[in-house]
Amino acid sequence: MTQRPLGAQISHMLKARGVDTIFGIPGVHNVEMYRGIEEAGITHVLARHEQGAGFMADGYARATGKPGVAYVITGPGLCNTMTPLGQAYSDSVPVLAISSCLDETSAKRGQLHQMLDQEAAAATVCEWSYEARSPSATYQLIDRAFTEFTTARPRPKHIQVPIALAGAMADGAPPALPKPAKPQVSHTQLYDAVAMILKAAKPIFVFGGGAAAGADVVADLLRMTGAASITTYAGRGIVPPETPLYFGSTLARSDSADVFAQADLVIVIGSELSEVDLWRDTLGQDCPMIRVDLDPSVLAQGRAEDLLLHGDAEAFMRAMAIAIPARIDDRDPCWDAAYVAQYRARWRAETDAERPGIVPICDALKAMLPSDALIYSDMTQFAYVAKEVWDMDAPSLWHHPYGFGTLGYALPAAIGGKIGATDQPVVAIAGDYGFQYTLQELGVAVELNLSLPIILWDNGKLKEIEDSMVRSQIAPNAVVARNPDFCKLAEAYGAASSRPHSLDALAQDMKKALAHQGPTLIHLTPDILAD
Known part of the structure; x- marks a missing residue:
């Protein structure tokens, strides 16, 4: 059995367990984990922020049914990934985060990226979080994660590997064991x-x-x-x-x-x-x-x-x-x-009355999109309406941050979904505020030449929060922020853009975006129904 640094052996093990893509950002603490990625034949997707890496792993898992894997560094890298891990936990998504960690924290203070208890921090948003202190423990934890992904309710796991251990020579992982069956009703x-x-x-x-x-x-x-x-x-x-x-x-x-x-x-x-x-x-x-x-x-x-x-x-x-x-x-x-x-008719009318003007756009988009399109939405009023009035032709086609309810999900998750789904159409739907949480991941979509329409619903404010304040008899406060020119911003990243002013124009722009080799930002405002 060929010996390699443990960081390299981890990549080889993941490849042997069916992993073909890893999302992450390399750093001085987890550099050893990057030694074996190319040798193992795994594609690495460089996110622009660890939150993006986590959401990409989530979107990939939802599109493929396979675990999404993210590599992140000690301390801030893991902390930045905790929001996606919390989302994966609430929505039962199989995501495995593997991070580096400091070799010693109890007797040595003030180290780079040091946390009081990194393992415990990740445990607050994962089903479990453990430190692997030997090669055999590392392999056992990885196999445990993959076994639980397929036999129990899938939820995220975190494994941290000490920096020195990741660089130490180790034997390879043992062969994969047969997976036990899921529990069956008698x-x-x-x-x-x-x-x-x-x-x-x-x-x-x-x-x-x-x-x-x-x-x-x-x-x-x-x-x-x-x-x-x-x-x-x-x-x-x-x-x-x-x-x-x-x-x-x-x-x-x-x-x-x-x-x-x-x-x-x-x-x-x-x-x-x-x-x-x-x-x-x-x-x-x-x-x-x-x-x-x-x-x-x-x-x-x-x-x-x-x-x-x-x-x-x-x-x-x-x-x-x-x-x-x-x-x-x-x-x-x-x-x-x-x-x-x-x-059903009454509930549809209520939905339209609660957030006026969105139902007709939902109907138009549904009519123009392929029936097998994967859709990733963000926390935005457009999605809140669509979830009730947009019937899906098959399951697992619309993905949303249901439980944890984090902003910034749609774009990076759709990128991960498109990487996993390859030729299947994928669309992202985001609001003007939430889009800006992770807009830098546009660079990944451009870099990978992903055909990805991004519908940006821009009502110029945090409209859902404003409505909540009004219902609570609170004068709306802190719900309006200055927006950039989103089309120019997308073009600065190298993406295409459009600003349709009618539903007919939207249909044409969506057709072009689905055929375009690269991402396209489609900027929609409530004025689209004015003509």
Whole structure:
């Protein structure tokens, strides 16, 4: 077995575990980790800021389903990556951050990049954070991370390697072990669930992002059970948009609680029903619930009459699709399709009234984009509207910083997504304020010649915050900042730009941007509807 410095061996191990791309920024503390990247045959993407590197790894993971990997330095490098790691944690994204760390911190103070407890700091936003103090520990932690990514709820991990250890000679990593299977719902529990569903007079399914891999059987499940359905924002595309009893991605509408109050059984698959899913304390049901999730902590929220199933959502859905036809033919609808359509129309109108002028632009963009386009959005009013009115044709196509809710996500995440998705169309949607958190990553998109339309929604202010202040009877304060000329700024980086003044012009500009070899910033303002 060839000996190399451990930093080089780490890259070779990652390559052997299927990693083809690493996002990061080299520094004097982690330089040894860069020794083996090219030799191992891994592509390194140089971010302009460690926050960008973390978001790129997140976007890559969401686009490919493979772990995103970031290399960062001790101290500030890791701190800058903690915001993306927090986002990956809240949205269940497999990201592995590998950083350097100082060899000694207890008896030696005032060192470059020194923190009081770097390992503990990263643990606040990762599922776990450990220091590897030997080559074997390094390899075991990497394999543990990759095993957990595929067998449990995927959440970010952090491994730090002391500077001296990274440069020390080490044997190579052992061969990869076979990955264990995800936990499975038992046959007894499966048939208990099927019996409850077929007995119910008004069942309703709630699909979260964790159910995405089983989306191809959802239409059959809904037809065979006669059930209604609703999705979280992350679950959009799991239910085909044309499904008659589909309430849409409207779980957060306050009066969706009235819908659940009419159900006699709720089946929640792959969702923790968090605050950012509901924006209220309870779902609103007064009936039993079947809950399927990989995360045992989610199941701890159940009640005595619920059926709580710890297991893989995809396997459960596929097993149900087989078990139900053996018991029953297609079932008559349990809900009134006109009733569902009425709710959807009212919620769409409410969404348009709350943030006027965005719904028509969403409709126009949806009509002009390829149905398989990957979309990465930021915390912006445009995305808040789109999440409710823009039905997706397939799951895992729209990616948003749902839980942690960080600004600056869209551009770097879309860059990582485009690198992972290669020929698949990718679009970024950002607001004028959040875009400026990570706009420097335009340099990466230009450098890599990525075909990437960037829709910049510019209403000249922090409009969502202004609206919140007004609702709270607070005089709007600190919600307007001087913006640059965004088109000139994009051109200074070497990107193309446009400023369409009508929806027809937007369609033409988007067509050009999708075909352009390089990023294109498309600057939109509310005035686009004026003509």
